[in-house]
Amino acid sequence: MKQVYFTGDSIISSLGFSSQENFNQLKNGITGIRKMNNPVFYPEPFIASLIDRQKVNVLFPDDQYTLLEKILILSVKDALKSSYVDISSGKTVIILSTTKGNIDLLDKSLAARFDKQRVLLWKLGEMIAGYFGNPNKVRVISNACISGVLAINDAAMLLQNDIYENAVVVGGDIVSKFVLSGFMSFHSLSPEPCKPFDTNRDGLSLGEAAGTVILSVNPPKQNEKLLFAGGASANDANHISGPSRTGEGSYIAIKKALKEAEIETANIDHISAHGTATPYNDDMESIALSRHNMSSIPVNSMKGFWGHTLGAAGIIETIALLWEMKHNTLIQTKGFQEAGTVEPLNVITQTEQKELNYCLKMASGFGGCNAVLVIKKVNS
């Protein structure tokens, strides 16, 4: 099995147009979640974390591309700057993670400018590959909120097994009337910015973002390297929208990922949870971690900064984890004040320093799916 290295990355979100910009805001405890009042999205005021869309159009004025395509492409372009990977090479595969793609094109007024096919996710992939001149078919993963982590796991597996040398993993979703109204019908949106793990948590906040992480079997030049150590997915086999009361899928995924990484639970220095701030999700994760005796490991959720960015979540939150590891910094859980999960969690409440060598990323989604990955730091 080949070693898989993390090379460049990029986050485009409400907090900025690069990973560095975003990480600075995380360190300073700044959230991108805002109160919004825009009937285009929803008939009543709502809470969400939106990208500066005007700036997107300034950076990428070509209106032959949709909003989502613009932010995905901008994200890939930015990530390539800090990577040595050639995206136009046949040895590089692009993997796209998205839940609803260009779903705003169902709106006839927007759709007029674009071909009907653009709403299809494989076509979205083609637009990205076409822009960068990549010759391979884009692998499009649409697996609810675990899409991002699943896409990184898929990339690693392809590289470990010599199918490709490099993988550009890009993910994104936009806030739209389609998605906002759907979550509203579930009464799962908080009327305030979300509070992960908090005793008063009452729902998630939606966000939009694009994230890119670039993996390669060719090691980066620097001494300190971050590698993919293991990953797995598992289904709760319980309910299509309610998380498992025993954290079953998360438990199994963590078990398999740690086995692949050849480490014990005690080796994990820090966990970036899914932490959507719904009553059930956060309880479920606390149960899964408790079953693994991992309750005392410092854990955070990024959802209080970016909101839940769906297809982008697994990617941008993994990038945040990579940056935490690079800087041996634990970022606080924005929105958290008082513990309130059924099993205890060691929630990071203040940004602080810690030596980080092995970290775990968790994700869960509608359909009872769960996915995790493990990152390790190596000094040569």
Added chain:
Amino acid sequence: MEELIEKLKLQIIEQLNLEDVEPDEIDPEEPLFGDGLGLDSIDALELIVLLEKEYGIKIENPKDGQKIFFSVKSLAEYILAHQK
């Protein structure tokens, strides 16, 4: 009241896609969320949609649903008390 209960039974069967259930199989006093009909959390939310769509009654907090949707009878009583 009787008429409303019969109408509700049909609407519930339709809204919740209860394919093989006949209206006379639903006892208006029995708990809707007991074992009989196998209803789940999504069904509870769907009943909130039904109330708003068919009767113009809005429920802001799904937790209030537990009492309102206890049985077809309790639902009918709530509608009669709150319908505009």
Added chain:
Amino acid sequence: MTTKRTHITIRNNKIFKNGVLFFEAAPYLTLKDFLKAAWKNLKVKYPKFYKMDEVSKLGVLAAEILLIDEPHKAFNEEEVGVILSNAHSTLVTDTEHWNSVKDDSNFFPSPAVFVYTLPNIMVGEICIKHKFKGENAFFITEQYDAEMIFQHFNLLKTQNKIKAAIGGWVDQSQDDYLVEMFWAE
């Protein structure tokens, strides 16, 4: 060595198991009625089937027939994965949801519809019914790429993450549908 033991095809209101006709219904029947007839034909007691959207019903129906000979009994729940794909994601259900929200004066989003606007939900439905807790994935490709699905399964198997899987293609567009589903171990 990996073998594909069983294969199900569903198209034009006909179901084929390993190339042999398993069930057919009148070609003029709508997909909705075809699915109902095909499911009733199996005599399976599972009322949740009727709550699903059509593309999930297609997937669950195919899986049910695929598993008639119980190839999955030889494996434990964590060892079986579900890896599916299609071209249209959940476009038909997406349109239904959009129609319920596009007009502010007739705005009634339904959670039972919205939940099915994710293509991996059918994977979840199959996992729930048959208690499969292994690896999941849902890919979107323009055409059915059996090799890609098979390769994905083989790689997972090589890495000992799963030992068997349901794999294939479950696609529904506005005016057509196609299922190609296999069991591999």
